[in-house]
Amino acid sequence: MLAHRQQKLAIVLFIVVGAALAVGLLLVALNEGINVFYTPTEVSAGDVSQGQNFRVGGMVKTGSLVKDGLDGTEVNFLATDFCNDILVSFSGPLPDLFREGQGVVADGALNEDGVFRATQILAKHDENYMSAEVKASLDAAETETAEVCHQ
Amino acid sequence: MLEGQGLFCERDDRVLFQHLDFSLSAGQVMQIQGSNGSGKTTLLRILCGLNTDYEGEILWNKQPIRKVRTEFRDTVFFLGHAPAINKSLSPTENLRWFCASRGVSDNGNIPAALATFGLAGYEDVPCYVMSAGQQRRVSLARMKLIAAKMWILDEPFTALDKRGVAELETMLATFVKEGGALMLTTHHPLQLQCPVEVLDLDRSNDEADSS
Amino acid sequence: MLEGQGLFCERDDRVLFQHLDFSLSAGQVMQIQGSNGSGKTTLLRILCGLNTDYEGEILWNKQPIRKVRTEFRDTVFFLGHAPAINKSLSPTENLRWFCASRGVSDNGNIPAALATFGLAGYEDVPCYVMSAGQQRRVSLARMKLIAAKMWILDEPFTALDKRGVAELETMLATFVKEGGALMLTTHHPLQLQCPVEVLDLDRSNDEADSS
Amino acid sequence: MMNNSRMGLGSVVVATVRRELLLAFRSPGDVINPLMFFIIAVTLFPLGGGADSAFLSGIASGVIWVTTLLAIMFSMESLFRADYEDGSLEQLLMSPQPLYFLLLAKVLSHWLIACLPILILAPVFAVMLAMPVAGILPLILGLLAGTPILCLLGAIGMALTVGLSRSGLLLAVLILPLYIPVLVFGTGMVSAALDSLPYTGLLALMGAMLVLAICLSPLAIAAALRISVN
């Protein structure tokens, strides 16, 4: 009968050790960071090299948006994570939500001038929903809060 | 050793048996009888824990079987309709793995076990060249390899010829006389050298119906 | 009607039968006998053209059967071990397709045919809820739907209960009396109201062995 | 009592198709599983290859064709398996009706059941995979001509392996090589159209293959089935 106990124990030990190992590996994974897109800080830190395709995500820096071209479909703007900026250029139709101060995800590659040439622009919405009046009153009351950089 | 209390089983809305009570102790033989489809196989599989759709209580050494599954499995040998022989392997290979999967070493007595069943010389031919009866014998040779205290056999005489049947009957009788418990189904008229208790599923069900 | 001359068949290097001769004419019954695995099913399938591994000559109305396959198939009804019943379909649907696949219209007498086999009321339930015996009856009901001159039946009594067996026997006898030819295998002692010719495969083979 | 009026060939074919459709209706897995396999397998590619639309549009026709092909091949399992196991196949082989048309009807029904839903969905997925609009029509035409060929060839393979208990990948190994020409022409049509070249030539070729397959493969299927029940 002892043998059976031992067997049960073996299974339980196996699972416990496995779970511990899995947690360890998960921690490693989270430490490394698994991202769908890169922040401008990561880009300027040289995490990505020129010419390769990747996604960059950030905010459209207020006041940086320039529309070019006859019909205004050629746009240049700075994507920022409030620590670093990256110049993004794009031509084509833009999503509705694309505007200054709004989250953006761009698909493309860095060209030789260090400009991010986007092939697709996606607008990212944040978790805030409110009406225009509320937004206005909020803006008025808002005190400047320093953004904290995450490295 | 093994006891059933108020067993009830229905399959596809048909009651196979109900209020079924039996008890089997060491040194006893119990034959389950009944027409085709009366639920003999189902009953054996329920006792072995292969089927779980039943109601009632099964006791093993006076304890509910759920609690002593591993001990039960350790002391019981079950042989079902299918021979559990892989046709690509030889008898020796089949039996060696069987022993390993039961967690016992075969101690080199596989050839002896095969010889008991008249398979000397067939140790290393692949099973697919063997006739159904010979495959059955390989299957039965397992009984010689593990020290089970109880055998549960579903139609063990299938595919055996007359001599094979007689030999198996002697072997079963010896096992029982040495204190083993035996439970079997068979459509063949059993001729054992020891008293046989009969559990008739057709009858048990009819009685229950009429009651 | 059907004649075999010097039939020989071996399977997996085992001779099942050799020098087998027989002849069956309208109004006759022939029962193929033999132990398990003696080749009864194999013989029937050879006659039906489902098996082609044989030597010897089979004649249909005095002509080599190879040349008159279609006529042969048109007048023969074969029922094998398997019931040929799709379990997801109802008896009516099964039989309707059977008729269509034989190229005859069912003329609305499927319910009648089912009723003959005691299946009135079961026309439209899916076959998987029916017991093995009932499925067998659906299978047999085919005989009532096509005008075959010869029936070749492999263990037609399987899974039938006593009354079913008696009824089927009457039906077979009537068929033979009306001039049909019947060839069947069965392990069950046949009680037909007409003379039965027996073809014993065990004997034919033993004789051949000893000769 | 048995006043057997003969039926024409047409009605036999109709009866077969009806039976198969009825069966598909009873066990919806036959319809749904190939379709779901197609859907899931198509979504695997963007997951596996990256999802930018330039990349996707490049692989779109290939992915749709290959996935259709795999879905059809593995759906073949249900064509003869049940009939083989319950003995209906023997009855079919014993039937005085020409097997040729019966088998054609069976394969046709399989096409209706397993392929037509995929065919209907294929353009939707082509759009999801960012295939340019010019490619859609040749894709559909190609699939329309190609999938019956795939079914017929697959039926030969299935007929050969139906007697084996574990066919699985064996079927694939037997049949995939035969599928290659269809795949090449099918995707060729799309890429021709995307390069604004005419693709009628390829379509005609596909049509010719289809006609040949329809004419010849029932013979092969019948022969294979006779071997399998043996």
Next chain:
Amino acid sequence: MMNNSRMGLGSVVVATVRRELLLAFRSPGDVINPLMFFIIAVTLFPLGGGADSAFLSGIASGVIWVTTLLAIMFSMESLFRADYEDGSLEQLLMSPQPLYFLLLAKVLSHWLIACLPILILAPVFAVMLAMPVAGILPLILGLLAGTPILCLLGAIGMALTVGLSRSGLLLAVLILPLYIPVLVFGTGMVSAALDSLPYTGLLALMGAMLVLAICLSPLAIAAALRISVN
């Protein structure tokens, strides 16, 4: 006569692996069919999509991963089918040894038999599909960590469907959704490496999934098998 000396768990596992390898050696189809399927299916994609090397290198990792995944999934058929049919499965379930390790050993052997050959061939095909050299190592590492997960998950699906006579594409429908994360991370590793980014994070994640799969899936497989023999 029956002096049953007990064996340790280790030797039970070894015996199981030995048996499975022996079986694979006796019926080489189990080894060869998945491999052949992999080879044929991988070659389908260049045929279906055009063969310029820029295009190929774009799809290489996706194609190899998707094909491996399909090959493994369809090879699962041979894992429990034979044992189910000849009754060995019942004996296994009746064994007093812990099923947990027996099943683990079985799946491990299946991995050795069906996946290892593919793993060995995968880099060759990656080169043929013009994958840049930087992608080869993460491809191999990913497959090394990922294919056992695929085998374990596939075994759950197979255990659930082994009692059904017509499983066919059902297995695919059940299991492919569970395969998606492995595919995503596996190809993600390759593309990260090709972008000269670190992929250790993804590898660690895959490792975590592997460990979890090894620990937990035997429980699910055992439960599923008990249901299937019922």
Next chain:
Amino acid sequence: MPEFQFQSLAEFFAMGGYAKYVWSSYGVFALMIAYNLIQPVLAKRRIIKAQKARIQRNSA
């Protein structure tokens, strides 16, 4: 207190230019609800019909 946000019914249906998206979303939603309510009701009818047939068959 919430008040009607649109100047006219037409504007309401136009949804500020997003009619396509908003109304098809609500449409899909409505279809789903309808399906999930109607299907069981029809199924129940079918079951009861079959059940009656069974009872009749058994009593006959």
Next chain:
Amino acid sequence: MWQWFLQLGSPRLFYSKTDRYLPWLSWITVILLGTGLAWGLAFTPPDYQMGENYRIAYIHVPMATLAMGCYAMMACFSAGYLIWKIKVADMIAKACAPIGASITAVALATGSLWGIPTWGTWWIWDARLTSTLIMLFLYVGIIALRSAFDSIDSGARACAVLSLVGVVNLPIIKYSVDWWNTLHQGASNLSLSDTAANPPEVWIPAFFVGFGVLGFFLIALILRTRNEILLRERRAQWVSDLVEGNQKESGHA
């Protein structure tokens, strides 16, 4: 409470109890859904960024939440069936699958429809969207698995195991927005202050719709479960009585 729960474990009691609760539940649902939808569609101020378009939220969010909730519920009942062999638990689990699948499909469809104007794409293979799609596939797989079994019990147990295996997907859906940088937004923070982001006039109608949709879900679930009970208990006397009663009713009408 426990007693009440146990009663629901008996098919017959489940049937009669739900008979009693269904009308109430229906009325509450109609009221909640009616006010919530009308409020959300017409009486909530448009979002300062997305304008009227964000009214899709009133369907998308509850559908997405419910899709996950339904899966969790199915898994719980599956576990209940596996452990305690409660037949009704399996019937409920069975009923969950098609409802959950259709709800997930709606969540995906509305998300896509919403994504076109806001994100600029209707589909992107990000973690949340992909894992939601996987959930849809899991639902379909479970339905397919059940229909493949002839035996009800085996099918039930097999589905239970599969749905429990699929539970790993739930935390991935829920936390994918936190674990990865997704295009999809993170979890919203709700506040009672009406100058905060997500002020009450935004989320109160959402609550109405949310509970309304929950009510609808329960109704659909109960209806399906009741059908399943009728089917499986068809041999029980009370079902026959019920059917006969039905006959009489329809006879009077």
